[in-house]
Amino acid sequence: MKIMDGKLVSQAVKDDLRKKVQELEASGMKKPHLAAILVGNNGASETYVASKVKSCGEVGFTSTLIRMDAAVSQQDLLKEITTLNDNDDVDGILVQLPLPKHISEQVVIDTISADKDVDGFHPESVGRMVQGLPAFYPATPYGILLMIEHYGIETKGKHAVVIGRSNIVGRPISILLNRNDYPGNCTVTVCHSHTHNLKDICLQADIIVAALGRPEFLKADMVKEGAVVIDVGITRVEDPSKKSGFAIKGDVDFASVAEKCSYITPVPGGVGPMTIAALLMNTYKACLLRNKK
Amino acid sequence: MKIMDGKLVSQAVKDDLRKKVQELEASGMKKPHLAAILVGNNGASETYVASKVKSCGEVGFTSTLIRMDAAVSQQDLLKEITTLNDNDDVDGILVQLPLPKHISEQVVIDTISADKDVDGFHPESVGRMVQGLPAFYPATPYGILLMIEHYGIETKGKHAVVIGRSNIVGRPISILLNRNDYPGNCTVTVCHSHTHNLKDICLQADIIVAALGRPEFLKADMVKEGAVVIDVGITRVEDPSKKSGFAIKGDVDFASVAEKCSYITPVPGGVGPMTIAALLMNTYKACLLRNKK
Numbered sequence: 001m002k003i004m005d006g007k008l009v010s011q012a013v014k015d016d017l018r019k020k021v022q023e024l025e026a027s028g029m030k031k032p033h034l035a036a037i038l039v040g041n042n043g044a045s046e047t048y049v050a051s052k053v054k055s056c057g058e059v060g061f062t063s064t065l066i067r068m069d070a071a072v073s074q075q076d077l078l079k080e081i082t083t084l085n086d087n088d089d090v091d092g093i094l095v096q097l098p099l100p101k102h103i104s105e106q107v108v109i110d111t112i113s114a115d116k117d118v119d120g121f122h123p124e125s126v127g128r129m130v131q132g133l134p135a136f137y138p139a140t141p142y143g144i145l146l147m148i149e150h151y152g153i154e155t156k157g158k159h160a161v162v163i164g165r166s167n168i169v170g171r172p173i174s175i176l177l178n179r180n181d182y183p184g185n186c187t188v189t190v191c192h193s194h195t196h197n198l199k200d201i202c203l204q205a206d207i208i209v210a211a212l213g214r215p216e217f218l219k220a221d222m223v224k225e226g227a228v229v230i231d232v233g234i235t236r237v238e239d240p241s242k243k244s245g246f247a248i249k250g251d252v253d254f255a256s257v258a259e260k261c262s263y264i265t266p267v268p269g270g271v272g273p274m275t276i277a278a279l280l281m282n283t284y285k286a287c288l289l290r291n292k293k
Numbered sequence: 294m295k296i297m298d299g300k301l302v303s304q305a306v307k308d309d310l311r312k313k314v315q316e317l318e319a320s321g322m323k324k325p326h327l328a329a330i331l332v333g334n335n336g337a338s339e340t341y342v343a344s345k346v347k348s349c350g351e352v353g354f355t356s357t358l359i360r361m362d363a364a365v366s367q368q369d370l371l372k373e374i375t376t377l378n379d380n381d382d383v384d385g386i387l388v389q390l391p392l393p394k395h396i397s398e399q400v401v402i403d404t405i406s407a408d409k410d411v412d413g414f415h416p417e418s419v420g421r422m423v424q425g426l427p428a429f430y431p432a433t434p435y436g437i438l439l440m441i442e443h444y445g446i447e448t449k450g451k452h453a454v455v456i457g458r459s460n461i462v463g464r465p466i467s468i469l470l471n472r473n474d475y476p477g478n479c480t481v482t483v484c485h486s487h488t489h490n491l492k493d494i495c496l497q498a499d500i501i502v503a504a505l506g507r508p509e510f511l512k513a514d515m516v517k518e519g520a521v522v523i524d525v526g527i528t529r530v531e532d533p534s535k536k537s538g539f540a541i542k543g544d545v546d547f548a549s550v551a552e553k554c555s556y557i558t559p560v561p562g563g564v565g566p567m568t569i570a571a572l573l574m575n576t577y578k579a580c581l582l583r584n585k586k
Contacts, residue, residue, distance in 0.1 A: 106426070123417045123424060124417045125420065126420030126423050130460070131416060131460050157488065165472075165473075171468070175468075179458075180458075180485075185485075185487045187483065187488040188483050189481065190467075192473075194450040194480070195480040196450050
């Protein structure tokens, strides 16, 4: 059994990107520039955005952080996005979610120019991904692909079972693992809350992506010997033995499942750290696209 | 075993639409208007477009057919599309495919305004469908949904196996059958040319959508007793016993499979006639959207 180490792979992606940015600069091209908008001061959002900005620095990207008050009007937020859309130096735009309730996330996402949509949430990005066109993939599924690629895991003809059909994880990873490319070419089954005989289906899987958000849901008796198990879950559960009073649990009962796997991602330290690497990759690609124009 | 009769269901959808158009008119609103562009004079395309225009007439839609020479430049075609995009009376635009080789179908599709994209091929339409937003669905998968709905076939929790992952059939129907709505909420497995043990997978299916384009591929020994079988294939095979010299075959070995099914679509007369009904439904929805604005 091998651990798929998200910190290690994420660092490898970053190291590679730093070299690519140096090459861009050496050839007189502009560096990738990510603009992030943070509305209000939700603690988790602050942490995520700070981490994204820091990562940009590490790989040599330019970054701009725009802070807006929690009471900002939707109109003013959209105006800021439009300004960034029109700013030729900005390659990628992300608006940290969630947003205050008086603002429509859908309208905000739709307003980001599709060619700067490095979060991959715009319908046009999703459609281009589905159609197999060059596209920005959402961070978590893209991070999973990067991991599979890093470990050279064979996917062609494998049966992948995805548990969960969310717009940000289950649905897109099911589409990407099914595409005619590497990683991909899996037979893919998408399961969800209405699925009967989930255990039987999981037992057929060569690759399982658990993305349902129920801590330690996937047990050893649901996993075939030698399977690859990718755990997207990240739930806080009470744990009095910890200083913080809680522990972070994935959707996989790691202790029992790990023994049966060929590869498995831990939580934390698996898929999580890959999401920023995926965002940086998208921003780099957005910059290449703009340099080409 | 019941035959799912595409001609009958298509007619029912049309009858319903005709009434809805009369209601629109009675309330002083404009009638739906479909504009079709036909480039060159490919025989099959002529037939399809003529049939679409005729169907518009039957349900009381306005239609405009724009013919362009096979030698038309891409620029002139795009200009025509832009004119239709800007024409407030036009609700839906379709450009009949295939196009001559000197024209990029992708650029043409991308140029059609997403809110008039009644063929559902624009990346934004596909993305909105994937994200569960109101969207234009591509004609064949939408036609399949309309059929399932007409016959009141239960889909929640059923295992649907889709054979084929094309952008126009396999991929979208797999997404639609998996969505959280009716018809939908299936556990969905997508199979393709790299799938191992296809027979074992098909034998688990409550619903099979065969969309791989290989005549009579699906045999009785691949189908569970009581399954619903939807045949999207339509291939000409030589048949000296026919006047025309050929017969139209689906992807399903109808004679043997039908006995085991609860429902099955014939070829011809199954999914085929539903595609125009789906196009008309999309055009009606596009009109409602524009009336609302």
